[in-house]
Amino acid sequence: MHSRRPETLKIDISKYRGVEEDPLLRWFVELDDAIRARRIDDGDMQAAFVRTNLAGRAKTWALGLKLHDPYAFVSLEVFKSRLRQTFEPPRAEFRARTELLKLEQEQAIFIVVQEDFSLRQARASSTSYRPPRRYDSGGPKPMEICYVESEKARSTDYKKLQKCNRRQKTGHYAHECSAPRPVSRNTGRNDRPPMRKGQERGSDVGAKTQQRVGPSKNGQDQ
Structure with a gap:
């Protein structure tokens, strides 16, 4: 009996163009999965499969290097190493950490700004309330x-x-009081019409003078 050959699985991967927007490490993960799924074990075949999934400046670089040196890509690991040296951004690990720190700082700043805005809104709502104005109607307070x-x-x-x-x-x-006004007992004295101030003085002076002089001359003659 002939042993049955295991079936291969064709997985499509994205083309690597050699630009900064295409992360090289992620593309390597896709490349390894596709090679295992297709069961490509030979080194030359693996290198050829890598070249078929290049585009743009990366494909131009690989073809030029192959023309200059036919044995430039003897294995998959050598191909990956040369790709890293050529297209991976310098200090990529430090750059990734810097971008991560920048994102964390931006997130922290956003949280602080949001908290400050919420605090200002709370203060504005507490100070903006004013009791309804009362208008003076003119009546007593x-x-x-x-x-x-x-x-x-x-x-x-x-x-x-x-x-x-x-x-x-x-x-x-x-x-x-509703009671009648009381009547004074000395009615005769009170009924006499009041005299003026000058008259009262004149009568009093005349009486005093008569007492001093004595009886009149007619009385003496009699």
Whole structure:
């Protein structure tokens, strides 16, 4: 019996152009997977498979090197090493770390800016609130009403302590009393019309003079 040959799997990979946008290490991973899937074991065949998946400046470089030296690519490892020396950016590992650090710094700055913005928004919302403005309607204010009411209560309390001269009772004034006005006993003296100030002085002076002089001359003659 003849042994059955294992089936091969054709995996398509991207073309490497030798530009900075094409990461060489990632392309090497795709290349190794495709070679294992196709079960390519010979070194020359592996190198030929690598050349068929080059494009652009990378393909031009490989063809020129092959024309100059037919044994330039004796194995897959040699081909990879020459590709790294030619197309891999200088200090690629340091560059990758720098880009990673830059991304982390940008992310940290973004977080700080976002937190600062949130803090400003919170402060703005807390300080922008203002109570509704009250317009003066022209009427009495609450403090004025309280003052008037307190004055009324004070005057009512003071009035309760006052004593009426007519009824001799507290709680009201004499002009508010409903009782009749009392009549004085000395009515005759009070009924006499009041005299003027000059007349009162003249009558008093005449009476005093008559008392000093004595009886009139007519009385003496009699």
